[in-house]
Amino acid sequence: MKKLWYQFKEFFLNNPKAAIGMVLVLGICILCFFAPLFTDYLPNARIARPHEVPSADHILGTTRMGRDVWSQVIYGGRISILVGLVAGIFVMFMAMVVGISAGYFGGIVDNVLSFFTNVVMVIPSLPLMLVLASYLDQVSPLVIAVIIGATSWPFGARVIRAQTLSIRNRDFIHAAEVMGESRRRMVFFEVMPNMLAILGSSFISTVIYAIMTEATLEFLGLGDPLSVTWGVMLYNAQQTSAIRIGAWWEILAPSMALASLAIGLALVNFSIDEISNPKLRAQKIMAKFRREQAKEDKARQAAISTNKALEGVA
Numbered sequence: 001m002k003k004l005w006y007q008f009k010e011f012f013l014n015n016p017k018a019a020i021g022m023v024l025v026l027g028i029c030i031l032c033f034f035a036p037l038f039t040d041y042l043p044n045a046r047i048a049r050p051h052e053v054p055s056a057d058h059i060l061g062t063t064r065m066g067r068d069v070w071s072q073v074i075y076g077g078r079i080s081i082l083v084g085l086v087a088g089i090f091v092m093f094m095a096m097v098v099g100i101s102a103g104y105f106g107g108i109v110d111n112v113l114s115f116f117t118n119v120v121m122v123i124p125s126l127p128l129m130l131v132l133a134s135y136l137d138q139v140s141p142l143v144i145a146v147i148i149g150a151t152s153w154p155f156g157a158r159v160i161r162a163q164t165l166s167i168r169n170r171d172f173i174h175a176a177e178v179m180g181e182s183r184r185r186m187v188f189f190e191v192m193p194n195m196l197a198i199l200g201s202s203f204i205s206t207v208i209y210a211i212m213t214e215a216t217l218e219f220l221g222l223g224d225p226l227s228v229t230w231g232v233m234l235y236n237a238q239q240t241s242a243i244r245i246g247a248w249w250e251i252l253a254p255s256m257a258l259a260s261l262a263i264g265l266a267l268v269n270f271s272i273d274e275i276s277n278p279k280l281r282a283q284k285i286m287a288k289f290r291r292e293q294a295k296e297d298k299a300r301q302a303a304i305s306t307n308k309a310l311e312g313v314a
Helices: 002-013 016-033 069-105 107-122 125-136 141-152 154-168 171-178 183-219 230-239 248-276 278-313
Strands: none
Touching: 016 069, 016 248, 069 107, 069 141, 069 154, 069 183, 069 230, 069 248, 107 154, 125 141, 125 183, 141 154, 141 183, 154 183, 171 183, 183 230, 183 248, 230 248
16 A cells, blocks of 8 residues: 555656646546535526626626626536546447457457448548537537547547557467467456556547537537536627627636646646656656756766865865
């Protein structure tokens, strides 16, 4: 337990990007999922005059309908984050099933799954999502998450397939096959543990993409206008010409929430990539070595200068 805690502490001390990213992500999640602790107002309740400027009572002002922007931001973040998680889980499940199956079993299984993946990949995802959302008319956030997940898994499947093909030809896999391990055990206990970094990185990338895509679709008016999300907040601000009348806080608040969450997730993703990529890890070790070497050289030069000064005085 102490060793695990030491590794955890060293990871964050030596990875400022990971620490900053985790603080941003955890801070936003705590604010959103424990929203009643941080506001006294419901997101859809009319509690003040329209377009009140930020003040002590309403720290982010109010909307055209007299609703508190701060409460809408932290309540709306729940749905936006859940959409990203649902889409990310859907994408990772499809990418794992298709990618690992195609890469491990090979042959006709690989040919069929690769053909299916290529067909879905060549379909432009954003225009398809726009068409589906327009056809379904004011879809709920859950449906948007499913649409995003159903159109976004092929790239992850290709990456996982390539990694599986690489792992499939390694010596420990051949040794496990000679020992008579079942295919199920080979997949779950030999192949998948060696791809956790790639799976984690792909999952975080999908969550970022899903949150931004959901906000885009809702900003275009293809979501449910009665729900409270960051995308719907931007759509309502556009409809009421918030920028034109000077109500900048209606645009700034959800935009900053989206940007902060995306930046936090991206920083965590970069940190995972640094850990899993041997080249990046080696570059980081060498950079640390050079910094320490520069400090030692500077201290040595300072000591030499001090000795010369003392000799001159003597």
